[in-house]
Amino acid sequence: MSEIGIRLENIGVFRGVREFKLAKGLNLIYAPNAAGKTSLIAGLKAVTISALTPSELTRVLNDYEERGSVKLEIDDDKYIVNLIRRPDGVVEARGRRLTDNGVIKKLTFIDLENELVGAVYAGDEERLKEMLREISGIVHVETILTAVEGLKAEYEYEYEVQKREYESRKDEIRKQIEHLEKRLEKTRTRIMEILRDPRIEPARREVEEIRRQLENLERQEHNLRREESRINNVIGLRRRDYLNVKAELEAIKDRYDRLSEEYGKLKSKLIDIRRKIEKLQKEKQALEEKKNRLKMEQREKESLLGRRKSILEYAECPYCGSPINKDVIMKEVTQLRETIDKLRSEIAKIDKEIARKEAEINELKISGEERLKSLEEELTELSKRIAMLERDRISIERELGELEQKLREIQREIDKIEEQRQVLIKRLEIFGKEAPLIEELRRLQEEEHRLSQEWDYLHGRLMQLDQLYEEVLVLGNKVETLKLLSEYFRIRLNELKKVVVNRINEAVLKHFKLLSLAELEYPILTEDFSLRLVRAGGIPTTLAELSDAEKAILTILVTVALKDFVAESFPFYVIDTLIEFIDDTRAKEVLKYLMEIADGRTVVIVTKTRPYSGEPRLLSQEDILVNEIITT
Amino acid sequence: MNNRKRDVIKALKERGIDPVRLERELVSMLRRGSSSIEISSRLREIVGGKEA
Numbered sequence: 001m002s003e004i005g006i007r008l009e010n011i012g013v014f015r016g017v018r019e020f021k022l023a024k025g026l027n028l029i030y031a032p033n034a035a036g037k038t039s040l041i042a043g044l045k046a047v048t049i050s051a052l053t054p055s056e057l058t059r060v061l062n063d064y065e066e067r068g069s070v071k072l073e074i075d076d077d078k079y080i081v082n083l084i085r086r087p088d089g090v091v092e093a094r095g096r097r098l099t100d101n102g103v104i105k106k107l108t109f110i111d112l113e114n115e116l117v118g119a120v121y122a123g124d125e126e127r128l129k130e131m132l133r134e135i136s137g138i139v140h141v142e143t144i145l146t147a148v149e150g151l152k153a154e155y156e157y158e159y160e161v162q163k164r165e166y167e168s169r170k171d172e173i174r175k176q177i178e179h180l181e182k183r184l185e186k187t188r189t190r191i192m193e194i195l196r197d198p199r200i201e202p203a204r205r206e207v208e209e210i211r212r213q214l215e216n217l218e219r220q221e222h223n224l225r226r227e228e229s230r231i232n233n234v235i236g237l238r239r240r241d242y243l244n245v246k247a248e249l250e251a252i253k254d255r256y257d258r259l260s261e262e263y264g265k266l267k268s269k270l271i272d273i274r275r276k277i278e279k280l281q282k283e284k285q286a287l288e289e290k291k292n293r294l295k296m297e298q299r300e301k302e303s304l305l306g307r308r309k310s311i312l313e314y315a316e317c318p319y320c321g322s323p324i325n326k327d328v329i330m331k332e333v334t335q336l337r338e339t340i341d342k343l344r345s346e347i348a349k350i351d352k353e354i355a356r357k358e359a360e361i362n363e364l365k366i367s368g369e370e371r372l373k374s375l376e377e378e379l380t381e382l383s384k385r386i387a388m389l390e391r392d393r394i395s396i397e398r399e400l401g402e403l404e405q406k407l408r409e410i411q412r413e414i415d416k417i418e419e420q421r422q423v424l425i426k427r428l429e430i431f432g433k434e435a436p437l438i439e440e441l442r443r444l445q446e447e448e449h450r451l452s453q454e455w456d457y458l459h460g461r462l463m464q465l466d467q468l469y470e471e472v473l474v475l476g477n478k479v480e481t482l483k484l485l486s487e488y489f490r491i492r493l494n495e496l497k498k499v500v501v502n503r504i505n506e507a508v509l510k511h512f513k514l515l516s517l518a519e520l521e522y523p524i525l526t527e528d529f530s531l532r533l534v535r536a537g538g539i540p541t542t543l544a545e546l547s548d549a550e551k552a553i554l555t556i557l558v559t560v561a562l563k564d565f566v567a568e569s570f571p572f573y574v575i576d577t578l579i580e581f582i583d584d585t586r587a588k589e590v591l592k593y594l595m596e597i598a599d600g601r602t603v604v605i606v607t608k609t610r611p612y613s614g615e616p617r618l619l620s621q622e623d624i625l626v627n628e629i630i631t632t
Numbered sequence: 633m634n635n636r637k638r639d640v641i642k643a644l645k646e647r648g649i650d651p652v653r654l655e656r657e658l659v660s661m662l663r664r665g666s667s668s669i670e671i672s673s674r675l676r677e678i679v680g681g682k683e684a
Contacts (some may be wrong), residue, residue, distance in 0.1 A: 101663055140662040145657070147671045477647075478679050484644050485675075488651045491637045544676070 011037020123544025
């Protein structure tokens with residue numbers, strides 16, 4: 001059986017150091033009121049859970065002490081928490097704890113401070129319902145689901161708006177293209193008619209050759225303009241990336257400069273800070289030495305006081321046999337008490353001074369070495385990010401340069417084509433002076449060229465829109481992901497509700513019967529976590545109407561069932577005081593059940609003011625009965 | 633685990649999101665006192681492609 005050690009210093013009613021040994025399985029602690037049971041539990045709570053409220057922490061530390069500590073040794077692991085009372089009276093806890101999950105506290109420390117116990121004993125069914133929903137995590141999954149749904153609605157709306165805008169713009173461009181294509185067709189039909197007309201016979205061969213060359217040039221120019229549109233789109237997107245990278249780079253460089261300045265200043269101050277810390281540590285050490293001397297003196301005086309008080313009842317001194325002068329002794333007792341009080345107050349002042357020095361040392365450490373380290377880490381991260389962004393910026397700049405160069409080349413080629421086209425048009429003009437039909441042909445050629453340019457421009461805009469549509473698709477993808485997430489959390493919510501409610505119902509039903517308590521009809525908890533308490537025979541009852549023993553057993557069964565579900569690996573389960581509400585016969589049954597669920601894996605602790613027979617004693621290791629229930 | 637849940641988990645994983653891990657992360661954020669706005673903002677990051 002693995003042993004668990006707990007060392008308490010100035011915790012609860014204990015002043016000085018107390019050590020206890022616990023074990024996995026059932027640990028039954030018995031001692032009278034104010035003997036230290038709850039103090040031991042408070043110490044355990046402080047060293048296992050970091051989510052304690054300030055008032056809980058204040059209750060952990062002994063009222064007369066400024067500092068205390070709890071050390072826990074379990075499974076080859078050590079956890080130490082130091083408690084320090086600040087000058088303003090607030091108790092601070094520092095150190096390594098088992099968990100920072102506040103829910104675990106509600107499920108594993110079943111005492112009169114526990115909110116769930118409070119709700120059961122107040123008969124507050126609504127509060128209990130809310131607590132069960134919170135502890136089981138249902139309320140959290142509901143919050144997540146609401147957040148997912150909200151985000152889904154937001155993205156869906158944005159997606160619909162962008163998609164509609166894209167489609168309406170696309171429709172408009174398509175209509176313009178359609179209109180243009182009709183005009184182009186008409187122009188080309190007329191050109192063909194003119195070319196077939198016998199009136200152009202004298203110049204037919206020449207005119208046909210010009211037309212063929214013009215068509216060829218048009219095709220080349222059309223291809224170049226398409227490429228020009230594509231490159232322009234890419235340039236637009238890359239320029240946007242470039243501006244984003246540049247803005248992020250500037251922001252990061254600015255932060256880097258500010259942190260570098262702080263780092264430089266801090267580094268130059270570091271020697272001073274180290275000196276100050278060293279000085280404060282020496283002062284603190286001197287204070288601690290002085291405090292130890294005073295404590296020793298206090299103990300001597302207290303022992304002297306004890307001896308003086310003990311001989312007051314005697315006629316003659318039990319040590320030397322001389323007659324007792326009670327007046328002298330009383331005077332000595334008074335003087336000793338005054339001295340002890342003075343010593344106590346001086347020790348308290350020194351404690352406060354030590355705490356102040358410690359706080360100052362910590363403050364200096366945080367603002368010195370620790371800040372410097374965090375600055376170094378952040379600066380390294382920032383310089384890595386800057387280097388990466390610089391690489392991106394250079395690569396985008398290079399890419400943009402190449403694209404712009406290509407664009408210029410295309411433009412030059414288009415200009416060349418235009419020159420060649422103008423030459424051909426001029427040749428048509430010469431023919432046009434002789435035949436009006438050829439003049440019309442020339443005009444139609446010009447019109448065809450203009451319409452074709454416009455057609456290319458509209459196709460360019462369509463391409464641009466298609467690239468914008470990628471953003472709409474990204475949004476659509478996000479909506480799909482959120483739909484899946486919403487479905488997942490909906491399934492989880494139903495699953496969780498069923499599992500938790502069933503588990504609680506089964507545990508309560510099974511053990512209420514085993515414990516020979518008044519039977520309740522199944523189920524006692526509905527799927528929305530509302531209580532449904534109906535006694536066998538169909539008589540409805542309420543939480544408030546249950547007996548104290550039934551409430552205690554219900555609390556134990558519900559928390560055990562939930563602990564298994566939420567905090568299975570947490571090694572402690574503690575019932576402080578609550579067992580007193582149950583009569584001895586049933587309490588023994590509850591303890592047997594707890595021993596069973598501990599299964600040698602969990603440390604189950606139960607406190608009682610007296611054993612089942614015999615007298616209660618002051619709390620010591622002998623009062624902790626490990627893995628025992630019945631004592632004689 | 634029902635079939636639909638398995639399919640949903642698979643589809644989310646294909647999109648780079650592990651819903652089981654995400655649930656644990658978000659519940660633990662809420663247990664530590666995070667608000668629903670913080671949950672929405674984390675979800676926004678995850679849906680936008682940051683690691684889940």
